[in-house]
Amino acid sequence: MRFTSIAASIFALAITAVLPVYAEQTPQAAAQSAEQQEKTITVNDAWSRELPPTAPVGAVFLHIENHSALPDRLISANSSIAEVTELHAHIHEGDVMRMVKVEAIDIPAHSQLTLEPGGYHIMLIDLQKPLVAGEQLPLTLQFEQAGTFDLIVEIKNSDAGTSAEQQHMDHAEHSHH
Ligand SMILES: [Cu+2]
Structure with missing residues (x-):
């Protein structure tokens, strides 16, 4: 009787000593790492330009932000719409x-970079289907640190690039002054 109650209280102590550690730290640690991963890199405004059905190549433009204190690099891209996808x-x-x-596109710590006409872009080579305005195409990016990003790229009409390019030129002219 006495032995049983001692054994029971040792067992109870063991349970209370172990359970809180498991209950408090594990889910918290998991939530923290998920949150950090989510914040490291964000990719927005992925778009491509409508092209004639016979065009063999297309380009994707997008905006990347690195929220991390560490540099990262875009090391590859992939799309089922193209036979080959390159960083240009x-x-x-x-x-x-x-x-x-280029082998990679550097994204320094706490910086942002816009892939745009006349600058860095993702080249879709040997298109498997035409780029039609209003449709979308899938794109997967691979970052050295932040890992894989699956994106939906909006295909815009053919004057979208012209205006974006013009804006870029205007911006470039301004920054020379
Ligand atoms: Cu190119």
């Missing part, structure tokens, strides 16, 4: 602007 930059060669493939 525009470079000046004399008076000529030319696209080049």
